[in-house]
Amino acid sequence: MIFRKPIFILLLTLVFLASCGPEKDKKLAQDTDQKTTDTVSTKYEPNWESIKANYKDPEWFNNQKFGIFVHWGAYSVPAFGSEWYPRQMYMDTANFSASLEHYSKGSTKEFKHHKEKWGDHKKFGYKDFIPMFKGENFDAKEWISLFKKAGAKYVIPVADHHDGFAMYKSNTTRWNAVDMGPKTDVLGELFKQGRDQGMIMGTSSHFAFNWSFYNKKDHFDTTDPEFADLYSSKGKDLKQPVSEEFKKRWWLRIKDIIDNYQPDILWLDFYVDIPDFKEYRPKLAAYYYNKGIEWGKEVVLQDKNFSHEAFPEGTVIYDLERGKLPGIRKLPWQTDTSIGKNSWSHVSNWESKTANQLIDDLVDIVSKNGNLLLNVGPKSDGTIPNDQKQILLEIGEWLDINGEAIYDTKYWKTFGEGPTGVEEGHHSEKNNKEFTGQDIRFTQKGDKLYAILMAWPENNIVQIKSLAKNSEHAKGINIKNIKLLGSDDSKLTWAQEGESLEVQLPNQKTGNHAHVLEIGI
Numbered sequence: 001m002i003f004r005k006p007i008f009i010l011l012l013t014l015v016f017l018a019s020c021g022p023e024k025d026k027k028l029a030q031d032t033d034q035k036t037t038d039t040v041s042t043k044y045e046p047n048w049e050s051i052k053a054n055y056k057d058p059e060w061f062n063n064q065k066f067g068i069f070v071h072w073g074a075y076s077v078p079a080f081g082s083e084w085y086p087r088q089m090y091m092d093t094a095n096f097s098a099s100l101e102h103y104s105k106g107s108t109k110e111f112k113h114h115k116e117k118w119g120d121h122k123k124f125g126y127k128d129f130i131p132m133f134k135g136e137n138f139d140a141k142e143w144i145s146l147f148k149k150a151g152a153k154y155v156i157p158v159a160d161h162h163d164g165f166a167m168y169k170s171n172t173t174r175w176n177a178v179d180m181g182p183k184t185d186v187l188g189e190l191f192k193q194g195r196d197q198g199m200i201m202g203t204s205s206h207f208a209f210n211w212s213f214y215n216k217k218d219h220f221d222t223t224d225p226e227f228a229d230l231y232s233s234k235g236k237d238l239k240q241p242v243s244e245e246f247k248k249r250w251w252l253r254i255k256d257i258i259d260n261y262q263p264d265i266l267w268l269d270f271y272v273d274i275p276d277f278k279e280y281r282p283k284l285a286a287y288y289y290n291k292g293i294e295w296g297k298e299v300v301l302q303d304k305n306f307s308h309e310a311f312p313e314g315t316v317i318y319d320l321e322r323g324k325l326p327g328i329r330k331l332p333w334q335t336d337t338s339i340g341k342n343s344w345s346h347v348s349n350w351e352s353k354t355a356n357q358l359i360d361d362l363v364d365i366v367s368k369n370g371n372l373l374l375n376v377g378p379k380s381d382g383t384i385p386n387d388q389k390q391i392l393l394e395i396g397e398w399l400d401i402n403g404e405a406i407y408d409t410k411y412w413k414t415f416g417e418g419p420t421g422v423e424e425g426h427h428s429e430k431n432n433k434e435f436t437g438q439d440i441r442f443t444q445k446g447d448k449l450y451a452i453l454m455a456w457p458e459n460n461i462v463q464i465k466s467l468a469k470n471s472e473h474a475k476g477i478n479i480k481n482i483k484l485l486g487s488d489d490s491k492l493t494w495a496q497e498g499e500s501l502e503v504q505l506p507n508q509k510t511g512n513h514a515h516v517l518e519i520g521i
Contacts, residue, residue: 043293044286051285051315058298061265061317062332063408064153064200065366066399068392069336069375070143070190071158071344074126074133074165074181076380078118081110083345086126086163089114090215090222125221126214127230130165130175135182138382140189144197146384150392151399153407154200156267156373157190159257161206162213164230168261172252175230182382191261202265202300205254209271211242242276251280258291265300267319267336267373273303273310281310302334304426319373323428324361326421328368328411335365337429338375339388346377352387355394359513360435362395363452364422366406367415367441394513401486402516405450409443413473416441417466418454440464449477451517460505462517467501474501480520486510492517 044051075083082088088110118124147155160166168187170176177186187203194201214222216236221227223236234240258266266288272281285301292299303311304319318333325333338344339358341351362372376392378384399406418439423431435454440462443450451464466473474496482492482503493504503517 042290044289046283046286048282048312048315051282051289052312055285055289055315057314057317057332058300060200060298061300061371062369065371065406065409066152066362067154067156067200067202067265067371067373068147068150068152069156069158069204069338069344069373070378071161071338071375072135072186072378072382073158073161073163073167073345074129074380075161075163076346076378077129077132078114079346079348079380080113081108082343082347083161085110087213087215089126090121090217090220092121092215092217121220123221125227126163127221127227130181133181133380135177135184135186135380135382138182138184138186138189138378140186140193143190143378143384144193144199146389146392148197148199150396151403152199152374154202154265155190155194156202156204156265157187159187159203159205159261160253162209162269164207164210164213164232166253168257170253171256171260172249173229187257187261191263200264201261202263202267203257203261204267204269205257206269207253208250208277209269210250211246211271212238242274247277247280250277251284254284255287258288262291262295263299264297265302267302268304270305273305285311285315304336321426322430323424323426324365324422324432325368325370326424328415330369330411332369332371334371334373335361336373336375337361338377339391340375340377344375344377346379346385350377350385350387352391355391355398356513357434358391359395359398360454361429362406363441363454363514364416364435366409367411367443367452369411398511398513401511402452402514404445404448405443405452405485405516405518409445409450412442412444412449414442414466416452417464420454437462440466442466447521449519449521451519453515453517456509456515457505460507462503462505463500464503465500467496467519468499469496470499477521482520483518484510485516485518 044054071083073083075085078085088108090111091108092111093107114121144155157167159168164175166173166176168176169178169185177184191201210232211234214231216222216234222231233243233246257263288299288301301316302319303316304321314331320333320335322337324335339352341353343350358374365372376384376388416439418436420433420435420439437453437455437457439454441452441454453462465471468474479496482494483490484492484505487506487510489506495502
């Protein structure tokens with residue numbers, strides 16, 4: 001027998017690799033990934049000085065104006081309460097949450113519901129909903145087609161929520177939609193269909209709060225070490241700081257999403273803003289922005305905790321949850337809200353807002369230099385309920401006629417006029433009133449100024465004070481013509497005298513929602 005050294009070495013190598021096993025292969029892949037992808041570009045260093053010096057909000061994002069958020073996960077199986085069911089179902093007595101700084105007094109409705117419908121929490125926990133989450137009617141092409149008809153320009157499906165279940169093909173956790181539940185790469189399918197149909201695709205990460213999301217008591221399955229990779233490795237001490245091990249898990253998960261899906265937008269939920277994650281925030285921003293350079297595109301990082309200064313102003317795009325701004329913000333920003341008044345995920349008692357409310361929100365937000373990210377909540381089988389579909393299609397019909405006053409527009413000298421203001425801050429939308437026929441919002445594009453009437457005025461006459469001849473805002477503006485988008489009347493009768501610009505509208509309304517005057521200047 002002739003001894004061939006190269007062949008012998010090759011055989012030894014194959015035997016060694018075979019003996020490594022899947023867990024060692026995974027670690028090897030992660031170690032290799034860490035060495036190669038953390039150093040792809042160094043334009044952005046992981047510190048705020050470097051990021052501030054190099055970052056500029058991408059103009060493309062500010063031009064899109066309207067996107068769709070999607071909350072779909074195993075929490076849609078119980079369809080009770082909200083997407084926070086996994087947390088609330090374990091709140092059985094008075095519980096203090098150090099992270100959220102509030103008390104839960106006594107058993108929650110979710111705890112009682114779970115006990116009555118699903119039984120003992122030790123025997124049937126949240127993990128047991130995952131095999132029931134089949135998504136058998138999920139059709140990514142159908143979803144994206146609907147969002148496109150709604151007039152959305154970008155889509156942000158949730159990658160992983162606080163519950164810890166990944167809606168993508170994960171290289172870091174077994175609790176993912178490819179290996180469990182739907183047995184398909186939900187995020188990947190949506191990204192493919194979205195990009196095929198010309199949509200901008202992003203995703204959101206809510207995983208940081210997984211550390212403190214589940215209540216840990218011995219009579220729950222949340223303390224079973226077998227499921228610590230779903231329920232987090234945090235013990236029963238509510239004030240225990242986030243461990244280094246968990247922060248590394250969070251980092252590997254979010255890097256996995258970035259590296260493998262190349263999202264145009266990455267939206268971060270709260271808890272990343274707490275002091276425990278301080279060193280990871282500039283690290284994440286630098287890594288993602290450098291990745292964008294590698295991919296040859298500008299990417300958007302969004303954070304909704306601007307008031308906490310977790311991400312300094314001018315380093316990310318600010319986002320407000322269920323809230324708006326009272327005036328113009330010169331830097332781009334976004335409101336994220338849900339079609340549902342009472343939930344982000346599908347629940348059996350879902351209450352939808354009206355299309356009129358949401359169109360008014362879109363107009364008000366755009367007039368102040370913002371975007372609207374509107375959430376839908378599909379059922380656990382993957383279908384989008386008909387009432388949500390209808391609302392999206394109504395918005396799309398309105399945008400088909402009036403979209404030129406929304407897309408690619410800039411804010412004007414003033415966002416608008418009228419008696420109805422809005423409150424500022426997260427979760428403030430419930431305090432806002434309906435707009436009236438005297439409420440007007442402005443946008444502009446080139447030689448056109450758009451005056452958007454939030455409701456049809458009485459007597460078919462609109463008076464615009466901001467465009468009175470002696471108004472400060474009207475200086476330098478020479479009105480050439482005015483028309484009503486969607487109307488057969490090519491030109492309207494108007495007079496710029498006294499305290500306002502007065503426009504005589506047609507007798508026939510142009511639809512049931514906001515009405516747009518195109519003013520040639």
